[in-house]
Amino acid sequence: MKKGIIIFAVFLFWLLLVSAMVSLPPMGSPENPAYSHIVPRYLEEGVEEAGAHNIITGIILNYRGYDTMGEVTVILTALMGVLAVLGRENLLHHTSKVDESTIERSVIVKCVVRLLVPFIILFALYIILHGAESPGGGFQGGAILGASVIALTLTFGFSLTVKKLPLKYRTVFESAGPLGFFISGVIGLFCGLNFLTYIIPSVAPAYQDLIRHLLLLIIEIGIGVGGGTIIASVFLAMEKVGKE
Amino acid sequence: MIEFSQHCPVLMTITLIIGGALTPIVSISRKKFSFWWAFFVSLLAFFFCSCAVWRLYTMGPISYWLSGWEPPYGIEVYFDYVSTITFLMTALGILVIVYSKRYILHDISEEKLPTYYTLVLLILGGMVGFSVTGDMFNLYVFLEILSLSGYALIAITEEKLNAMASFKYLVMGSVSSVSVLLGVALLYNVTGTLNMADIALRLQQFGPTTAVYVALVLFIIGFSVKAALFPVHAWLPDAHALAPSPVSALLSGLVIKIGIVGMLRVLYCVYKLGGPVDFTSVTNFMGWLAAVTVLVGAFFAFFQDDIKMIFAYSSISNIGYILMGISLVSFTQPERGYLGMMGGLVHVFNHAIIKSTLFLCAGALIYKTGFRKLSDLRGIGKKMPITCGVLTIAALSIAGIPPTAGFICKWYIILGTIEFGKPIFAVALLLGAMLVFAYYIKIINALFFREPNESITEVDEAPLSMLVPIIILAIGCLVMGIFAYLPLAVIRPAAATMLGLPSTYLPLGG
Numbered sequence: 001m002k003k004g005i006i007i008f009a010v011f012l013f014w015l016l017l018v019s020a021m022v023s024l025p026p027m028g029s030p031e032n033p034a035y036s037h038i039v040p041r042y043l044e045e046g047v048e049e050a051g052a053h054n055i056i057t058g059i060i061l062n063y064r065g066y067d068t069m070g071e072v073t074v075i076l077t078a079l080m081g082v083l084a085v086l087g088r089e090n091l092l093h094h095t096s097k098v099d100e101s102t103i104e105r106s107v108i109v110k111c112v113v114r115l116l117v118p119f120i121i122l123f124a125l126y127i128i129l130h131g132a133e134s135p136g137g138g139f140q141g142g143a144i145l146g147a148s149v150i151a152l153t154l155t156f157g158f159s160l161t162v163k164k165l166p167l168k169y170r171t172v173f174e175s176a177g178p179l180g181f182f183i184s185g186v187i188g189l190f191c192g193l194n195f196l197t198y199i200i201p202s203v204a205p206a207y208q209d210l211i212r213h214l215l216l217l218i219i220e221i222g223i224g225v226g227g228g229t230i231i232a233s234v235f236l237a238m239e240k241v242g243k244e
Numbered sequence: 245m246i247e248f249s250q251h252c253p254v255l256m257t258i259t260l261i262i263g264g265a266l267t268p269i270v271s272i273s274r275k276k277f278s279f280w281w282a283f284f285v286s287l288l289a290f291f292f293c294s295c296a297v298w299r300l301y302t303m304g305p306i307s308y309w310l311s312g313w314e315p316p317y318g319i320e321v322y323f324d325y326v327s328t329i330t331f332l333m334t335a336l337g338i339l340v341i342v343y344s345k346r347y348i349l350h351d352i353s354e355e356k357l358p359t360y361y362t363l364v365l366l367i368l369g370g371m372v373g374f375s376v377t378g379d380m381f382n383l384y385v386f387l388e389i390l391s392l393s394g395y396a397l398i399a400i401t402e403e404k405l406n407a408m409a410s411f412k413y414l415v416m417g418s419v420s421s422v423s424v425l426l427g428v429a430l431l432y433n434v435t436g437t438l439n440m441a442d443i444a445l446r447l448q449q450f451g452p453t454t455a456v457y458v459a460l461v462l463f464i465i466g467f468s469v470k471a472a473l474f475p476v477h478a479w480l481p482d483a484h485a486l487a488p489s490p491v492s493a494l495l496s497g498l499v500i501k502i503g504i505v506g507m508l509r510v511l512y513c514v515y516k517l518g519g520p521v522d523f524t525s526v527t528n529f530m531g532w533l534a535a536v537t538v539l540v541g542a543f544f545a546f547f548q549d550d551i552k553m554i555f556a557y558s559s560i561s562n563i564g565y566i567l568m569g570i571s572l573v574s575f576t577q578p579e580r581g582y583l584g585m586m587g588g589l590v591h592v593f594n595h596a597i598i599k600s601t602l603f604l605c606a607g608a609l610i611y612k613t614g615f616r617k618l619s620d621l622r623g624i625g626k627k628m629p630i631t632c633g634v635l636t637i638a639a640l641s642i643a644g645i646p647p648t649a650g651f652i653c654k655w656y657i658i659l660g661t662i663e664f665g666k667p668i669f670a671v672a673l674l675l676g677a678m679l680v681f682a683y684y685i686k687i688i689n690a691l692f693f694r695e696p697n698e699s700i701t702e703v704d705e706a707p708l709s710m711l712v713p714i715i716i717l718a719i720g721c722l723v724m725g726i727f728a729y730l731p732l733a734v735i736r737p738a739a740a741t742m743l744g745l746p747s748t749y750l751p752l753g754g
Binding site for chain 2: 016020078080188197
């Protein structure tokens with residue numbers, strides 16, 4: 001009975017959405033307002049105005065930078081939620097499932113991870129720094145950075161990661177995302193412009209482009225480092241088990 | 245000053261969000277310092293908010309272009325008369341943070357203090373950002389910030405029941421967030437823009453399609469869950485009653501109002517009365533649901549023994565009043581909805597003040613005695629006279645006894661229903677008000693007039709950091725009632741602009 005009602009409700013919802021989909025303007029048609037209203041300006045003038053060769057980066061960091069600041073904050077909020085429920089790890093009271101496992105870790109896995117992790121981190125940094133020019137950016141690079149920490153923890157155990165990435169550094173890095181936006185955004189505010197305007201009016205026009213690049217880079221690094229550390233911290237909080 | 249005040253709507257949002265992000269950093273070595281930091285940040289946000297409100301009432305709404313891009317291309321922050329609710333949010337934020345100083349150590353360990361204050365600042369930042377934005381996707385982003393921090397704040401005590409309540413809220417809240425996001429996506433597909441004013445303009449041009457109607461339904465579903473309207477209210481009682489008391493005050497006082505603000509934005513700023521879509525059939529249906537919500541909330545509250553559970557159910561009932569007020573609109577004659585809209589908007593403010601007072605008082609009782617059931621708390625009034633006195637004032641306010649805050653808004657809403665030609669709603673509202681009165685009498689009776697419980701003879705008055713916020717709030721309850729023309733004067737332009745009338749509109753004889 002209960003299941004039947006649920007299936008019926010889901011079916012109704014599905015019907016609602018399908019009826020909406022049918023009436024939408026056709027995908028890919030040039031008359032579609034989604035392509036013809038504001039997007040042309042992004043495509044035509046985005047590189048020039050927003051200061052990033054990768055137009056996606058220009059949109060998410062410049063045209064809609066405030067949204068991205070909110071999204072970075074959502075990620076931070078998610079970490080705070082995990083910490084609120086599970087709490088921070090503490091080597092005095094916690095160990096991990098990896099450390100407690102009785103299965104011997106294979107030499108091959110250890111060697112491969114040890115060899116690969118520096119390259120993974122290098123690749124992550126490349127993606128973070130190159131976000132303004134080519135596909136990539138802070139979010140993607142941060143995810144790879146976090147994955148490298150997870151790979152290390154899974155092969156070499158919990159205590160190594162916690163010692164190499166001590167809590168006081170992680171606490172600072174976790175907030176790097178919103179802080180990067182704040183640092184870059186507030187400069188415009190002090191020059192009398194609106195928040196998140198990446199311009200310093202008193203500098204010669206020839207250097208404006210450089211400044212904008214630098215400020216966008218601060219944001220990218222903030223997002224990348226922040227995202228990576230948050231993934232690592234969430235993983236460590238979930239991996240810990242209490243010592244008997 | 246003028247140039248500075250223009251930045252204020254954005255400044256208060258980023259102050260709260262960046263302040264929240266900095267909280268763990270500034271309290272690395274001393275966890276207790278996080279309180280002072282949060283207090284300072286909330287004061288700063290309150291200052292910025294006051295500047296913005298001052299500018300609003302001297303120079304009209306503020307439109308702020310983030311990164312300097314003109315509206316359809318960039319994000320616009322629009323501080324209008326409805327955004328005055330941020331004044332309440334930042335003010336209540338300060339009081340809740342002051343109250344938390346002593347109270348929260350009763351519920352969580354010192355380790356978690358920075359996490360707690362971070363989440364409080366983020367939830368405030370999310371609500372403020374949500375209320376001032378003029379962009380649909382930005383609305384969704386801030387909705388996510390405040391919802392996520394809400395789930396976390398309920399579960400922060402590590403009790404099993406809290407985790408369950410939080411999970412229930414998480415599941416329903418996620419469905420509502422997704423449906424809001426789908427609504428935004430549909431509107432973007434139809435109009436090609438995310439700016440609210442621009443969407444309204446372009447909807448007028450293109451005329452309604454099925455997708456526009458479906459988007460409206462999705463928004464209503466999404467915001468109804470956040471506001472706990474009748475069929476989707478099931479998450480509220482557990483979540484609000486089990487959370488730590490200052491968090492309950494925030495959730496019940498402010499977070500459920502986010503659903504109301506969202507509906508106001510979507511219905512009256514995007515779809516608009518007299519616009520391309522006649523949504524009055526939807527709002528009429530919402531009116532019926534609101535009437536049921538009033539009765540259901542009041543009815544279930546009557547059978548609770550847990551003092552916070554009573555307040556949580558009473559929140560559902562009051563959300564019904566507010567929704568009733570804002571949904572009594574007529575598509576062609578906007579003036580007819582004026583009284584109800586006024587009452588609904590004033591009740592948003594008054595209920596926030598009253599319900600936070602109630603939850604904070606309940607928190608003080610629980611902090612001192614460790615009991616949360618009325619039957620265990622009997623006779624506590626003689627031991628904690630100030631707390632119980634304040635609780636009585638708030639209880640009378642919420643029941644709508646004339647010299648207090650609850651009267652004027654309920655009066656306006658009931659007048660609105662009659663003006664609108666729906667006396668059946670007035671009957672439902674009066675019935676609800678009577679039930680409310682009955683169960684608050686029950687509380688007052690238990691606190692003051694029943695034989696004292698032997699195990700609470702050693703109890704004394706709550707500490708000063710908890711008394712000061714509740715006394716300030718109690719004064720708020722009385723001021724909003726005795727000088728009722730103050731809130732009415734402040735809200736009047738908001739109600740008028742929501743209905744598409746000029747902001748100086750006055751009804752005949754008013």
